[in-house]
Amino acid sequence: MTLDEYKLLRKIDSPRDLKRLSAEELRTYCDELRRYIIEECSVNPGHLASSLGAVELAAALHYVFDTPGDKIVWDVGHQTYAHKIITGRREAFRTKRQLGGISGFPRMAESEYDAFGGGHASVSISAAFGMAKAAELRGEKHRVVAVIGDGSMTGGLAFEGLNNAGASKRTNLLVILNDNNMAIDQATGALKNYLLKISTSVHYNRFKQRLWGVLSHTPRLLRLCQKAGNAVKQGLLNKSNLFESLNFRYFGPVDGHNLKELVRTLRALRDIEGPKLLHVMTVKGKGFLPAEHDQPTWHAPGCFNPDTGERIASAGSASRYQDVFGETLVELAESDRRVVGVTPAMPTGCSMNMLMHAMPSRCFDVGIAEGHAVTFSAGLAAAGMVPFCNIYSTFMQRAYDNVIHDVAIQDxxxxxxxxxGGxxxxxxVTHHGVFDMAAFGAVPGLAIAAPMDELELRNMMYTGLQWGHPFMIRYPRGSGAGRMWRGARFEALPVGR
Known part of the structure; x- marks a missing residue:
């Protein structure tokens, strides 16, 4: 489709324009917005499925809140394509992730609507609380919203933010939990099961209907509901709500693709003071069947045919370094029962899904928790196992203390x-792996290796298994040099050379 064929999309250049739409037009606009994202991502790849799932949420937020005065902090930023297009970057969206173009993540230097930069997970609540507290200290009335996915909510920083913000009863902060039961891969851990439980709870849904019935009446009843809310919710839920226990008023769950319900809910919450959390249920890849049916693949699928959903393979026959890692790890695990795999929510991204499929009991996805991944690995090693802990270079920065104190010092x-790496x-900029050599090169007792090709990565992994001390291998994104490596005999390399 040409831009002229988008009847509403071509007319919206800012949230101010968006607010002029009727409820029916807003629905049509979201349909056009979703189609535009699909078409543009088919030729200029990016993070597709996450943004498709947040189209209605982004539109509703800008429809209800007065941005950029009101602040919206997006966690990570995988889901912000609709937000970028709504906020005056429709044409620039064609240049996303390209030299001279716009970033694929929120970036403060790019737009006044990007209230805080994104790229690493679990930061939104802490940052938004800081903004909300600053507004309170200055006597300003603008609202602050943090949008965080259920995958990012597994990160320790998210809970630190909740714990601190929940103790500030007067600070006006709204946390929106965008729950699609996914990180990049399937969500994992106890929080996943907890969110599934409350999203399907008869008590919660009954409470939601009663609550919004009250909120639709007079302001006097609204204030009465606010005062009685905690007591009512605690009684209905037998004091089982995690967020209520952290002093956040919990609302939801609501359908994140029902625009009418979203807009009504956000308007009701806009003027409620104090920390509050809205639980929104969405579908990753919503509106594009291939993405809905295979959400991990369509998180960032590369080029594809938007009509058929056929992915267009990139040229080149050399193996990707991540696949050399994945296949070699399975081989090492088959030959040595001490070998286990650990990843912080990146099994597909690093190809540890191969071990997860072959030996599920010996592969651990710990959620978006890099520091925990390293210390958990240290615990495994202290008990006689040899863990291969795979973390993207840029994310390993978060586990620096854990590498030093929990792995290196204890050898x-x-x-x-x-x-x-690299x-x-x-x-x-948020994902470049440029600090690892400088950061970890100073850590005593840690051997650092970097392969020149696929066969050397394979042998470095074997060497690390045999070494018996802390061992770090950093390798680049993408394909190797094309050297044959499958089936090659393992060779221990001289450490320190």
């Missing part, structure tokens, strides 16, 4: 594999 045989291209 534990953890093999840390840093995928995406420049990573389109993902941009």
């Amino acid at each position: 534990l045989p953890v093999v840390m594999c840093l995928d995406r 420049i990573v291209g389109e993902d941009g």
Whole structure:
């Protein structure tokens, strides 16, 4: 479709324009917006499925709140394509993730509507609370919203933010939990099961209907509901709500693709003071069947045919370094029962899904929790296992203390594999793996290796297994040199050379 064929999309250049639409027009606009994202991502790849799932949420937020005065902090930023297009970057969206174009993530220097930069997970609540507290201190009335996915909510920083913000009863902060039961891969951990339980709870849904019935009446009843809300919710839910226990008023769950319900709910919450959390249920890949049916693949699918959903393979026959890692790890695990795999929510991204499929009991996805991944690996090593802990180079920065104190000082045989070492291209500044050599080169007792080709990566992994001390391998994104490696005999390399 040409832009002229988008009847509403071509007319909206700012949230001010969006607010002029009727409820029916807003629905049509979201349909056009979703189609535009699909078409543009088919030829200029990016993070597709996450943004498709947040189209209605982004539109409703800008429809209800007065941005950029009101602040919206998006966690990570995988889901912000609709937000970028709504906020005056419709044409620039064609240049996303390209040299001279716009970032694929929120970036403060790019737009006044990007209230805080994105790229790493679990930061939104802490940052938004800081903004809300600053507004309170200055006597300003603008609202602050943090949008965080259920995958990012597994990160420790998210809970630190909740814990601190919940103790500030007067600070006006709204946290929106965008729950699609996914990180990049399937969501994992106890929080996933907890959110599934409350999203399907008869008590919660009954409470939601009663609550919005009250909120639709007079302001006097609204204030009465606010005062009685905690007591009512605690009684209905037998004091089982995690967020209520952290002093956040919990609302929801609501259908994140029902625009009418979303807009009505956000308007009701807009003027309620104090910390509050709205639980929104969405579908990753919504509106594009291939993405709905295979959400991990369509998180960032590359080029594809928008009509058929056929993915267009990139040229080149050399193996990707991540696949060399994945296949070699399975081989090592088959030959040595001490070998286990650990990843912080990146099994597909680093190809540890191969071990997860072959030996599920020996592969651990710990959620978006890099520090925990390293210390968990240290615990495994202290008990006689040899963990291969795979973390993207840029994310390993978050586990620096854990590498030093929990692995290196104790001289534990953890093999840390840093995928995406070096420049990573389109993902941009937040994802470049440029600090690992400088940061970890100073850590005593840690051997650091970097392969020149696929066969050397394979042998470095074997060497790390045999070494018996902390061992780190960093390798780049993308394909290797094309050297034959499958089936090659393992060779231990001289450490320190």
